[in-house]
Amino acid sequence: LIKLSEKEHKHQEPLPASSKIPYARLTDVLERIEQEPGRLKMTAMVSEFFLEVLEQFPGPEKITHVVYLFINRLGPDYEPDLELGLGETLLIKAISECYGRGVSKIKEDYKEVGDLGLVAQKSRSAQPTMFKPAPLDVDLVFENLTKIARATGKDSQARKIGIIKQMLTSCNLKSNEAKFLIRSLEGKLRIGLAEKTVLVGLAQALLNFENKSSKRILPETLSKTEDIMREAFSLIPNYEIIIKSALTYGVANLLEHCHLTPGVPLKPMLAKPTKSIGEVLDRFQGEEFTCEYKYDGERAQVHLLESGEVRVYSRNSEDMSERYPDLLSIVKDFVRVTDETKDKPKSMILDCEAVAWDREAKKILPFQVLSTRKRKDVNEKDIKVHICLFAFDVLCYNGESFITRSFGERRKCLMENFTPMEGKFQYATSKDSSDLNELQAFLDQSVKDSCEGLMVKMLHGPESFYEPSKRSRNWLKLKKDYLAGVGDSLDLVVVGAYVGKGKRTGSYGGFLLAAYNDDTGEYETTCKIGTGFSDEDLVLLYNKLKPSEIAQPKPFYVYDTKNSNSAPDVWLEPTTVFEILIADLSLSPIYKAAHSEYGKGVSLRFPRFIRTREDKGIEDATTSTQISEFYERQANVTK
Ligand code: ATP
Numbered sequence: 240l241i242k243l244s245e246k247e248h249k250h251q252e253p254l255p256a257s258s259k260i261p262y263a264r265l266t267d268v269l270e271r272i273e274q275e276p277g278r279l280k281m282t283a284m285v286s287e288f289f290l291e292v293l294e295q296f297p298g299p300e301k302i303t304h305v306v307y308l309f310i311n312r313l314g315p316d317y318e319p320d321l322e323l324g325l326g327e328t329l330l331i332k333a334i335s336e337c338y339g340r341g342v343s344k345i346k347e348d349y350k351e352v353g354d355l356g357l358v359a360q361k362s363r364s365a366q367p368t369m370f371k372p373a374p375l376d377v378d379l380v381f382e383n384l385t386k387i388a389r390a391t392g393k394d395s396q397a398r399k400i401g402i403i404k405q406m407l408t409s410c411n412l413k414s415n416e417a418k419f420l421i422r423s424l425e426g427k428l429r430i431g432l433a434e435k436t437v438l439v440g441l442a443q444a445l446l447n448f449e450n451k452s453s454k455r456i457l458p459e460t461l462s463k464t465e466d467i468m469r470e471a472f473s474l475i476p477n478y479e480i481i482i483k484s485a486l487t488y489g490v491a492n493l494l495e496h497c498h499l500t501p502g503v504p505l506k507p508m509l510a511k512p513t514k515s516i517g518e519v520l521d522r523f524q525g526e527e528f529t530c531e532y533k534y535d536g537e538r539a540q541v542h543l544l545e546s547g548e549v550r551v552y553s554r555n556s557e558d559m560s561e562r563y564p565d566l567l568s569i570v571k572d573f574v575r576v577t578d579e580t581k582d583k584p585k586s587m588i589l590d591c592e593a594v595a596w597d598r599e600a601k602k603i604l605p606f607q608v609l610s611t612r613k614r615k616d617v618n619e620k621d622i623k624v625h626i627c628l629f630a631f632d633v634l635c636y637n638g639e640s641f642i643t644r645s646f647g648e649r650r651k652c653l654m655e656n657f658t659p660m661e662g663k664f665q666y667a668t669s670k671d672s673s674d675l676n677e678l679q680a681f682l683d684q685s686v687k688d689s690c691e692g693l694m695v696k697m698l699h700g701p702e703s704f705y706e707p708s709k710r711s712r713n714w715l716k717l718k719k720d721y722l723a724g725v726g727d728s729l730d731l732v733v734v735g736a737y738v739g740k741g742k743r744t745g746s747y748g749g750f751l752l753a754a755y756n757d758d759t760g761e762y763e764t765t766c767k768i769g770t771g772f773s774d775e776d777l778v779l780l781y782n783k784l785k786p787s788e789i790a791q792p793k794p795f796y797v798y799d800t801k802n803s804n805s806a807p808d809v810w811l812e813p814t815t816v817f818e819i820l821i822a823d824l825s826l827s828p829i830y831k832a833a834h835s836e837y838g839k840g841v842s843l844r845f846p847r848f849i850r851t852r853e854d855k856g857i858e859d860a861t862t863s864t865q866i867s868e869f870y871e872r873q874a875n876v877t878k
Contacts (some may be wrong), residue, residue: 241635254295262375263414265308270415273430278758281432285309285440286345286447293448299483302444304381306478309437311428313385315477316556317504321388324426327789329396330355330607333403334421338362340794346790353791355425358420363410364419372409375416384423389563429795430726433760437471441482442468446492446731464490471497473506473708474642477557499640501542501586504552506708508590510687510694510716512727514872518677519695523673527698529646530681531667532690534596534629535606541570541628543587545638549574551593555859562612564619566593569628573657573664581656589653590632590705596625596662603627603689610853630657631667631694642705647698649705670700682719692719710865724822725869727862729754729843730852732762733815734796735807736784737769739777746781751807752817752846753796754832756863762813763797765832771819771848780851787812797831805829816852816860821845824870833867841870 245847253869254264268288275281292302307313313321331349336343339364348358383406387399412417422428442465446456471481471493480503484496499505513519519528538554549570551559560567574584595604597614604624612624631640633653640647650669659665668688670681682693697703697713706713731752739748749769753762772780792798792810799805827842834840843866 254291256295259376259378260292260296260301260305262377262380262420263411263416265305265377266416266419268413269309269419269428269430269432272432278436282436282440282443285432285437286443289441289444290447297448297486299479299486302378303378303479303482306437306482308364308377308381308423308433309428309432311423311426313381313388315479315503317476317552317558319371319558320384320391322426323384323388323424325387325399325424326786327355327425327452329400330359330403330421330424333400333407334362336400337404337407338365340365350790354418354422354794356420356422359407359421360415360418363407364412367705374411375406375409375420380420380423380677387424419647420801427793427795429760429793431759431761431795433757438468438472439465441478442490445482445485445696449489449576455607467493468489470494470707474499475503476506477503482662498641499588501544501588501635502548502550504540504542504556504558505588505634506556507538507554507710508706508714509710510714511710511712512721512725512869513695513715513717514722514726516675516682516717519678520673520675522712523697523716524693526673526693526700526702526869528673529650529669529671529698530678530695530717531631531669532629532685532688533692533718534592534594534603534667534687534692535691536592536609536626536629538636539566539591539593539628541566541587541589541591541630543570543574545586554854555856562614562617563626564617565591565622566626566628568619569626569660569663571753573660581658583654585637586635587633587637588635589630590634591628591630592667593626593628598625598662601662605689607850610850614853625662628664629661629667630664632705642707643701644704645699645701646696646703646705667694682717686719693717721820724820725824725873727869728818728849729866730816730818730855730859731765732813732857732860733784733811733817734762734764734792734798734813736788736812737767738808742774743777746777747784747809748777750780750817751798752819752843753798753813753860754863754866755858755860756797756856759795761795761797762793762857763834763840764799764829765830765866766819766821766843766846767807768817768819768846768848770846776848784811785814787814797834798832799829813857816855816857818849819843819850820847820849824866824873833863833870836863836867841866 268284272281272284289302292305331342331345335345344844345358352358387402390398406420407417417515425854426668446464450456475481475497485493488496540552543552548566551563551566553559595609597604608624633649635641636652654666672678685693695717697716702713718727731754733750734753735751736747737749737777739746749767751764752766752768753764756763788809789812822845824841824843826837826839830842831840
């Protein structure tokens with residue numbers, strides 16, 4: 240456990256003995272983290288502050304607010320309308336009105352420093368204050384941010400600006416509250432602190448709090464606690480519930496008290512890519528495994544609550560129930576079960592893929608058809624693109640968690656307790672075989688049946704347990720279209736664009752893409768893409784991305800600063816994820832993905848656009864670690 244030195248502590252004011260945590264105290268820690276390059280020291284700063292908060296306020300409320308402000312969120316992912324990420328125009332207006340400086344002056348400053356938070360901070364310092372407003376505290380900021388995120392309707396802009404101005408006025412002249420407040424409102428703190436560091440910091444703080452510093456904590460105890468915390472969070476991605484349980488039962492006992500709960504989506508298990516059936520057979524040598532069709536639709540985690548309510552969650556834990564009213568009806572139908580030999584489930588969590596379905600031809604339709612469905616204000620009566628739900632796993636059944644049962648058992652539970660209904664609810668087609676020819680034929684058949692290829696899964700023993708949030712080698716994906724390339728498509732964040740020439744005049748002609756570094760929270764550039772777009776794609780993308788043009792690259796973009804030729808014509812807010820296909824990967828002097836690993840970054844060669852990934856947030860993009868894995872696998876193959 241890293242301890243901070245006296246010097247590192249020195250300028251840290253102790254928390255005042257009051258019922259409030261000054262917001263300035265929290266932003267002071269954020270500032271120190273921003274200046275700190277070392278990950279271990281960063282974690283120590285997080286955990287020491289959390290511990291201090293717990294010592295002064297031993298209940299769950301304050302620490303939960305602090306944790307959320309550290310990760311810049313206001314609640315769990317599955318709770319709707321809690322997103323920050325306000326546009327620059329609105330924030331510039333609020334800063335201008337609050338501090339009495341012209342919009343053009345603020346824009347000029349912004350162009351110069353590239354950080355609206357800093358501009359607000361400077362504007363604050365320049366404004367003399369006649370009276371001393373009440374200082375901001377953590378609960379008040381949290382409450383106000385929530386009000387802003389939830390504000391809807393006609394006059395919501397004005398209300399948001401009103402609240403922001405009020406808070407900006409209360410920012411202390413000497414602190415950096417204004418800077419972090421604006422960054423929070425923009426949706427990104429950009430201090431290089433990833434959520435997984437906050438989770439580890441929280442585990443350390445809770446452990447120290449329980450021990451009251453009486454005993455030295457052994458490194459193995461600490462690392463076990465961190466594992467427990469990570470596992471608990473992937474089962475229940477909700478800090479409020481986890482903190483409450485840890486404070487009530489002890490952090491070591493968290494897993495006994497963090498049960499899978501219908502209504503709370505768990506982080507889905509993910510698969511590793513493979514390039515050939517041979518690679519699959521090498522991996523599963525001597526083990527029993529099964530192959531399933533890999534359906535090309537949208538992941539749907541289907542929850543039946545004890546109350547009878549049905550909810551559906553996306554791959555990144557968003558509540559999709561409103562978007563899929565027809566899916567809710569299907570679930571209610573198959574749960575009602577016509578087959579009298581089966582009991583009606585009281586509660587459950589199923590892992591499924593929702594796929595577009597042609598009711599007349601009785602067959603699967605491609606993903607492109609599914610993506611034409613409306614995403615908002617969906618009325619079941621108007622739905623033209625119907626769906627069929629293909630179920631491949633049971634994670635919870637009648638209140639009991641199934642994730643530590645073998646996949647064989649889970650599949651048995653699925654098949655014994657649910658009756659398929661053609662075109663509405665079906666099991667994933669599967670084949671248990673380790674014969675190369677049979678598998679080849681099954682792969683070919685999956686493609687004929689409009690699937691992307693196969694998912695290969697371990698069948699028995701602990702390796703076949705469901706591993707929430709993990710990209711596991713016990714699940715392999717074999718995508719037919721990508722066997723010739725690196726084995727998979729990549730999902731990258733659009734950070735810049737190039738002005739179109741010739742036929743593409745008037746829209747963007749190409750884009751700069753970046754991978755997500757989930758250790759640092761930065762976006763590392765990895766290729767420029769201009770191929771694979773139809774004229775219609777380019778128009779749609781221009782209209783979608785134009786409003787997110789920004790004057791400066793974000794401070795958390797990692798790109799080639801030495802060579803101005805490689806900069807895009809315009810920088811963009813990180814909002815959109817492209818799925819792309821590539822031929823191979825190489826080290827490059829210009830691009831930066833995984834640069835900390837190789838000194839040089841990895842670039843992607845011959846990238847081709849497939850589609851935008853509406854179901855992926857920017858932090859769900861392909862990570863720099865995955866890029867280096869692709870690179871190393873390719874290096875091994877060509878060696
Ligand atoms: P990843 O989830 O690996 O980051 P991704 O979201 O692009 O990438 P894919 O790489 O295409 O997804 O593969 C995994 C996805 O395949 C799952 O998230 C799920 O939505 C889908 N899928 C389709 N059929 C199955 C199946 N039989 N078992 C598991 N997942 C399946």
